[in-house]
Structure formats: C-alpha cells, structure tokens
Amino acid sequence: MDNALDFYFDFSSPYGYLASEKIDELAARYGRKVRWHPILLGIVFRESGGVPLTLTAPIKSNYYLHDFSRSARFMGIPYTHPANFPIGTQHAARAYYWLHGQDCSRARAFAHSAYRALFSAGRDLSDLAVVLDLASAVGADPDALAEALAAPQLKERLKAECEEAIARGVCGSPFIIIDGEPFFGADRLPQIAHWLETGGF
C-alpha cells in the first residue's frame, strides 16, 4: 500500500519553505516517503478567500514578517526575507513537474535549491532565467526545459495539480495530507510527528 505523505506548497510560501526543510526527514523517521506538489496559492486563494500574509493589514503583516524569521531561527533554518515578495512561482512549479517526469530525485533537489534560492540566497525565483539556472545546476538541460515551459502541457499539468489540491481541501501552504488527514501550516509538524507515531489520535 502506498502510504506516502502528500506535501502541497507554493514556492513563494515562507512557511512552506520551513516545512520543506523538515518534512522528508520527519516522514523517513516513520518509514514514510513524501510526494511533493508545488501549487499556486493564487488559484487556491480564489477558493479559500485567502490573501498573502504580507499583503494583509499592517498590524498583521508586520507580525508575520517578524514571525517568518523567528520561526526559521526556532527551527534552525537560514532565512532572509526576499526583497521582492510575494512572487509568481509558475515557472518554478512547472519546472518541478518537468524534472519530476524525468527523475524524481533531481526534481526534489531542484525544489530544495529553488526554495533556498528565494528564502536564503536572495535570488528572484519569479525570473525564468533563475529557474533555468537552478535546473541546470541539478543536471537538467536548460534549453529543453525552456522549450517545455513555453508549451501548453506543463501549464495544464500545474493547473490540474492545483485543481486536485482544492478538491482535496488544500486551503493554504504548506498543507500536508497523511492517510486522508489534513494538516495546514509548518506549525503542525509536531502534530504530524505524533500522528505518524501513533497512527492517529
């Protein structure tokens, strides 16, 4: 039986980045694998009525800007808030699915490097050239990727992933589904660990 965790995230989600640095190791401790699903929060928010945290009222956005960095320190993860934020992440998400079609572990390496590029190295992940560069760095052919990104198939693939996410109740990022049980937020990792340990509570 496939008992992998489903990990939904937007590459522009700070808490998605924090979860991405922990989820594989956490699942592995309980003999589980993780399926990564980059999605676009802009599409999810049409259903959930959500708003990017930094675009809410100042009293709220100021708190979250502070919390992103503090939560990262708490979790032992480097974090520098991007100068340009939030950003469109359709190139990165589509590149992920293209890479995944060729080599799962290369796609995973790309996802980590994309998140770290945005939230630690100060690179603009909305820039197609940056996405191609990161894909190239994990061994992919950037010209073939550029061609694929210009064709309709990857757009359809990402759209289908977003639609499936919404159908499964995904209302934000990160969102993790374990054996049908939904967990929203990097701050649910302790509950996820307890769920994996106890088989539900």
Place this chain on the structure above:
Amino acid sequence: MDNALDFYFDFSSPYGYLASEKIDELAARYGRKVRWHPILLGIVFRESGGVPLTLTAPIKSNYYLHDFSRSARFMGIPYTHPANFPIGTQHAARAYYWLHGQDCSRARAFAHSAYRALFSAGRDLSDLAVVLDLASAVGADPDALAEALAAPQLKERLKAECEEAIARGVCGSPFIIIDGEPFFGADRLPQIAHWLETGGF
C-alpha cells in the same frame, strides 16, 4: 521588575481556550506570572481585517473545525465545538474585569470556568444569565455584577483594553507578549517555552 506575560484572548476563540489551559503552568515553569486580558476580536478585526475562522470559505472553515478538535486532543484538553458559534463575549469579558478589580484569583477561576463552559460543557456564554451564574459559582455576588454590567464603566474598561491591545500589535487570539516579543496562536506555545528558557533566540 515586572516580567509577567501578557495573554490576550477572546472568550469565543477556540485556540484562545487551548492556550488558556496551558499558559499559566508554562510561565510558572520559568518563574513567570501571566496577566490575562480578555478582549473582543470584533474590535481587533476592524484593524487587522480578520474574519472568524468558521465564517471563512467552506474549504477553510471545514479545515479549522476539524483542527480545533484535533489540536485539543493533541494537547490533552476536552473540546466540544459550540452549537452557537461564534458568539459575542462582551458580558464575559466585562465580568472578568469587574471580578479582577475585587480578587485576581477569583477572576482567573471565572475565566477558566467561562472558557470550559463554552468549549467543553456546551453552555451559551453570550447569555448574560450564564455569565452571572458562572460568576456566582466562583463566589461573586451576581446582583452586584449585573448592576455593574449595566453601568458604563465596565464598557469603557473593555474598550480601553481592546485599544491598548491593538496599540501593542495584537492581531488575533490568543496573542501573548513576553518582554515586548509577540506570539500569535496556541501553536506558538513551543516557541514561547523556548523563548522563556533561553531569554530570546
């Protein structure tokens, strides 16, 4: 030096209830006391643009309804979602401040019994008669309380508490301030424990 934690909450906040069951004990482990401040989220939301979680789009409100109960189980706290929710909590909040003016520990006992009445015993805390009954059960004079609740002073006191909360950056419930550091959400209790242990991180 007064190093008490400031604990802001609305009596209609499920995560506020969960935090209320843990915060005093957590603070005491580090030699700290807690000042409790019931406020009205309706007033805070005018500033923060917030919406009660159960009144958001179904994809989101359904998740939170599920998460309230699961988070309570995770924390070992009884939880039954109220039939009438969310409710107005001005009577309970004002009663708290009236009790606090007479006897801090009686006010604390009332706050616990009010939260448990709503989220565990199925009582309607928006009902003035329920508030008077709960106050009476902790030793207060319900007639004197009813008279005080009809006078303007307690309304002004609660309004001032809400305004001070907003001025301090409180954008939701529960919201805990420790030596100027803000923490939003019952899921920040692990960070709060680490902050108290390390003096900041």
